[in-house]
Amino acid sequence: MSAAPRVSFMVTCLGDMFYPEIGEKIVRLLRSLGVTVEFPAGQTCCGLPLFNSGYHADAAAVARRTVALFEGAGHVVVPSGSCAWMVKHEYPGLLSGAERTAAERLAGRTHELSQFLVKVLGRRKFRRAVDGRLTYHDSCHLLRGLRESESPRALLRELAGAEFVELPGGDECCGFGGSFSVRLPEVSSAILDKKLANVEATGVECVVACDAGCLMQMRGGLSRRGSRVRALHLAEVLAGGAGEPASAAAPRGGAA
Amino acid sequence: MSEVAPVTPLRERAGQALKDTFLQEALTIATTKFIGLRREAFDEFPEGEALRDQARAIKEATLQRLDHWLEMLIDSIERRGGHVHYATSAEDARRIVLDIAKRTDARMAVKSKSMATEEIHLNEALEAAGVTPVETDLGEYIIQLAHERPSHIIAPAIHKTKGQVAELFARELGRETPPDPEVLTRIARDELREKFLRADLGITGANFAVAETGTVVLVTNEGNGRMVTSLPRVHVAVMGVEKVVPSMTDLAVFLAILAKSATGQKLSVYTSLVNGPRRGGELEGPEEFHLVLLDNGRIRQIAGPLREALSCLRCGACLNVCPVYRQIGGHAYGYTYPGPIGILLTAMLNGPESVKDLAHASSLCGACADACPVRIDIPRMLVELRKEVDERRIAPWPERFVFGALGWLLQRPALYRLTAPLGRLFQRPFVRGGAIRRLPPFLGQWTRTRDLPPVAARTFQERWADLEREGRR
C-alpha cells in the first residue's frame, strides 16, 4: 500500500440515525491513522432488513444502488458486521451480469471496521478511550457470517492499560435479529436477559460490540435495568492517534 | 397438509413457554449440557471436520441418483425376504402399517423411537384400530403416558422434571415412587420388558438404510431398538426416502459423526443393523420384515428450495444451540419437529402456509448451521421460506405494506433523509432522559422491555459537512 489509503465510509442506517457519534469517532480514528475518508452522498441502507424478511426484489434494488454509489471507492469500511456481511455475502447473488461483477468487486474491498484496522492497516495497538474492564460480544454476522472473531479481540487485548476478559456465552446471539426483535419481542428479550446476565456476571464496566443492531439491543436492555455496565462500539473504546508520531500512524501494508 | 395447525398463535405459545419456570430451567440445563458434550467430542476428534464434509457430499451425491439407490435398496431387501411398501402421504403410511397389523393379527405393538411415526401420527391410528402401541424409549414412554408430543428430536421428555415423571408413574401405573431417575428407570424396564416379550409387532423408524445390502440401521442407547427388532414376530420400519445411503463405507462415515453431534458420545450404545427377517437358524428375529418408504412432502423437495434439508440426520444439534429453542422449548413450535430444522421440515410436510410465523421464529444467528453435522444452511432456507410467504401473499398485508414502503423509501435518498427531522418531531413526547421508554401500543413491542435511542439531534449525514471541513484542516 503506497500513499495514504482511501476509505469510503458506509455509515449504515442505524449508525446514521441513532449513533452518528460513533460514525464521527470512526472517521476521526481513521484520519489519525493517516487514512483519507470519503463519504459518498445518498446512502440509505444496505438492505439487510428487506433481505432477511424475504423481500428480495426490493433488497436487490437497494443493493444495485449501493453498488453504484460505492463504485470507484477505495476500501469500504462498515461499522456493523451485519451490513458488511450483507454487502460481501449477499449482494453478488442478488444481482446478475455486469452488476453482479461490480458487486463482487465491491465485496472484495468491503471490510468491517476491526477487520480493516487489523488485517488491512495492520494496526493492533491503540490507547484506550475508556476506563474499566472490557468484555466482547461476538455479533452473529461477524462471527459466523464473516468468520471473524480474532480482529476485535486482538484490538481489545492490546488496548494499552485496559483489562480484557472473555464473555461466557460471548458467541451466543443477543436476540436482536432485526425484525425478530419486534415480531417475537418476549423471546428476543428473554434471549437478551441471558446475554446481559452473562455480561454482568463478568463484573466488567463495558461490553464491546461491532454491530449497531447488537448495541441497540444490549443498550436498550442495560439502560432499562439501570445497569452500570455500558455497551459500546469498538470505535468508542479506541483512542485516535492524535499526537502520535507519524511512523506509528502510517499503516503497514497488507494483512496483519 | 399433514398436520393440524395449532390453535393459539406462535407468540402466545412462546409467551406461555417463557413463563414456565420448570421448562426454562430444564431447557437451560439440558441444552447447555448437550452443547458442552458435543464440543468436547469434536475437540477430541480432528478428523471430524473432514468427515462432516464427506457426509454432506454423500447425502448430496445420493440425492442426485436417488432412484438408483432406492431401486438397489428395494431389490436387496426383497432378495433377503423382506417386503417394501410405498407411502406417498401420511395417510398411506398409516394404512399400510394397519393392514400389516390386521393381517398378522397383532394386538400389541412395541415401538422404538421414531420421529417418522410421530410425523404420520401413527399411534392414534393404531389405537383406533384396536392395536395397542407401546412406546419403549424411556422418553417416549414418559410422554406417551402423559399424552404429550415430543419436545426435542432426541430427548423427547426433556421438558419434564423427575418429580413430574414420578407423579406421572404414580398416576398412570399406580406405583408410588420417589423422584429418583434410577428407580424410575427400573420401573420402566420392568413394565416394558414384559411388553417386549409379549408383543406381536415391532415398529421402528430407521436412521439409515444401506442400498447395497438392504440393511436398515437403528441408532439407540437403551436396547429397545434391539428388542423391538428381535422379539416380536413382525417388524415394520417406517423411513423417509432420503435416509438411503449407498454402501457400508458411507454408513461408517455417518456413524462416526452422528452420535457425537447428538449427545457427544463416540457411538450410541447400540447401532443395530437389520438384514431382513430371521435367518440361518438363529433363535430370535422376526418372521416378517417390512420397510415402508415414506414420501409425505419429501420428494417434492428434490427439486425444491428445501432440498438441503433432506440431508438432516435428526441429531438435534441445531435445537441445542438455537437461542429461540433454548428459550421456548419444543412444544411451542406447535408441530412434530421443533427447532431450526423443525421449521424447515414443517414447511416440507405441510406447505409454506404452516410456517408463516414459524419462519420468523429465528434471529438468523447461524448457530444451527455451524452445529449441523452435514452443514445444512438452515438460515438461508428460513429466509427463502420468508420470501415464499411474502411472494404468495401469505404474510399479513400490513406487514407487506410496511416493508414495501421501506423498500420504496430506501431507494430515494432525499425522502430517506426527511425521516430524521420527522422522527425527531414525532418522538418528542416520548423522549425522557435521552431515551425512549414507552411508545404507543402498536409501536410498543420494543419498548415494553427495552429502551430505544432517540433519532439523533443531527444524523451522521447532517454532520458530514462539518466533519469534511474538519478533515481538510
Place this chain on the structure above:
Amino acid sequence: MTRAEFLARIRGEMGKTRGLFEASPPTRPARPRERLDLLRRELSERWRENIDRFTREFERVGGVLHQVREAREVPEAIARIAGERQLTSVVAWDGDALGLDVAEPLAARGLTTSTAPGVEASAGEREQRRALAAAADLGVTGVDLAIAETGTLVVVSGAGRPRSASLLPACHVAVFGREALVESLLQAGLALEAWHEGAPPDWRGASINFITGPSRTADIELTLTRGVHGPKEVHAVFVEQGLAVARRV
C-alpha cells in the same frame, strides 16, 4: 402406490434439477474381503497398542475389561464375574462361535449354563430358550470385531449366536481374542463391506450389533442411568493368544 409409480415420481423431480453441487460418495474398496485379510495381518502386529486403546475406551463407556492369556482361562474369568455378583444362571453362544466350550467348565463351577443350539430349532423350542435367556443372569457371547477407537463390541447373530445372549440378561460377558481387534470405525466399515460381499453362509443371522457399553439413558433430567432395557453391565474377556473360532464371520 406401486414401486413403479413411486420411483417414477422421484425420477420426475430429479429431472428438474442438477443438484446443489458436484458430489460423489467415497470410493469403495474393490475387493473388501482381500483388503480385510490384509488389514488383519497388519493389525496383528499392533495388537498390544490396540488392546490398550480398546481398554481405555471400553472403560470410558462403563465396560469392564478382563485379560487372560489363553482360552482355557476364560471360564474361570466368567465364573469369577458371576461369583462376585451372586449370579447363577448363564446363557451362552455355542462352542463353534465362541472358540471354546464354556458349558461344561461353568457347570463344574456351579453355574447353570444353557448353550444355544447350532441349528434351526422349532418354534416351541425357540420360545423356551427365549424364556431361559430372559430369566438368565448372565449372557456369554463372542465378538466379531472389537473397535479400539470407540470401545465397541460388534456381534453378528446366527445359529449358535443368539441375539438374546447380549441383550436379555442383566450382565453381558463378551469373549474375544486379539484377532478381533480393529482400530477405527472406518476399518469396521471395511469389515461390513467384506461381510456382505457375496452370499452369506447358511448359519448367518439377520442382525449385526455394535455394542458400546451397557444400556443407558439420560431421558430424565439428563441424569445418566444404566441398564434400561439392555444389560446393566458389560464385561469383555480378552484372550491374548487369540481364539480359534470355528464359525467365523
